[in-house]
Amino acid sequence: MVKTQNTKNMLKQIISMSVSALLLAGCSNKSTTQAAKSEPDLNQMYMLVGTYTSGESKGIYVYKLDTVTGTSSYVSEIHVDNPSYLTLDPSEKYVYAVTEDEGETSAANAFSFDKKDGKLTFINKQLTGGGAPCYINIDQTGKHIVTANYLGGSITAFTVDDKGGLNPSPKVISFTGKGIDKDRQAQPHLHCVQFSPDYKYLFADDLGTDKIHKFDVNATGKEFLTTGSPESFSIKAGSGPRHLVFHPNGKYAYLITELSGDVVVFDYNSSNGDLAEKQTVKADSLDAKGSADIHISPDGKFVYASNRLKGDGIAIFSVNQNDGTLTKTGYQDTGIHPRNFALTPNGKLLLVANRDSDRIQVFKVDQQTGLLENTGFDIQLDMPVCIKFASMN
Secondary structure: OHHHHHHHHHHHHHHHHHHHHHHHHHHHHHHHHHHHHHOOOOOEEEEEEEEOOOOOOOEEEEEEEEOOOOOEEEEEEEEOOOOOOEEEOOOOOEEEEEEOOOOOOOEEEEEEEEOOOOEEEEEEEEEOOOOOEEEEEEOOOOOEEEEEEOOOOEEEEEEEOOOOOEOOOOEEEEOOOOOOOOOOOOOOOEEEEEEOOOOOEEEEEEOOOOEEEEEEEOOOOOOOEEEEEEEEEEOOOOOOEEEEEEOOOOOEEEEEEOOOOEEEEEEEEOOOOEEEEEEEEEOOOOOOOOEEEEEEOOOOOEEEEEEOOOOOEEEEEEEOOOOOOEEEEEEEEOOOOEEEEEEOOOOOEEEEEEOOOOEEEEEEEOOOOOOEEEOOOOEEOOOEEEEEEEEOO
16 A cells, blocks of 8 residues: 555656656747747848839839848838939938939938838938939948939038938039040049048049049038048049949958949058059950949958940959959859849848849859859849848847
8 A cells, every 4th residue: 555655656756747847848948939039030131122213113122031042022112213222321220212313303312211010111302402313322420421413413411310311401512524435424423422441531433534532521520521632533534433342351442434344453541541553454345334333242352343235244353362452253144234233241142133134133152262153033123223231130
């Protein structure tokens, strides 16, 4: 009888311990699951796409993108005329886009960005005072916006209010002159405004006069932009400077020229903002006069430059880590008119906005060679012309 009772007691203890273990395991699994849910998925990002709206597109489109596989899904859109270039503020709470047109309605637009549902909400817009703004950029404080106005021959500097909106009465800085190409350089054509890595200087590329204008930046002063010394750097006559990027180490800069189809390499002196030209390599070997965009991989090992009008595609260059010079290592054919492209922050994907093919192509980047492989995960969209990324948290 005693033995039987002891056996029963032991069984009760075993059952009790087993139940406790199961409960603990359940709690542990639940905690793990909750922790996993709270951890941000760094492979998932928002992708914002600007378009021309003369066809079927309505404005800016938001997608979710897996930056490892290259798959994507549509999230939302907001209507705005010709948002051909976009930028996000440092907090990624606000998005700014140009309205690129030739008339008096050319503008900069401000939107708030809700990452919970991936939706943009219009805040306000202000006129640029210069026709066809085709590039927009923001300083590190998030309080100053600058546009490059292609037909206006000017740049426009806005201040930002506490709610992310653009204040009225911006400063318009106009330029004069022309280049040797009578058809393409009859007047100044500002195509890019790029801050130096330390945000001490702003560089404005002028396709029409073959110059890169330099400005001193004072984010807290009365005058945000003042003329630099020297005022500009001259590029080879007839080259048509378009877009400028800096190496992640801050020592080198790379310029794509639209008309000559070159990539020009500069040493960058951060102490005085000077650009010293050191190398020129050919991106467009077909003399199409349509080179467009340039970007560098996040690890600084590769430079990519897009070409249009003939042999549409991406020229690929390896970067000499000792001096920043380039060696052409490959060429990737793309869809028609790759006006803009972008590398994901993890450097694993390169996405190309093909304006005239009405699609965004998604390429995997070989981390060792820099060469590209088409994933086949195309995004069909009418006239895409600008790609930007934002985190999902």
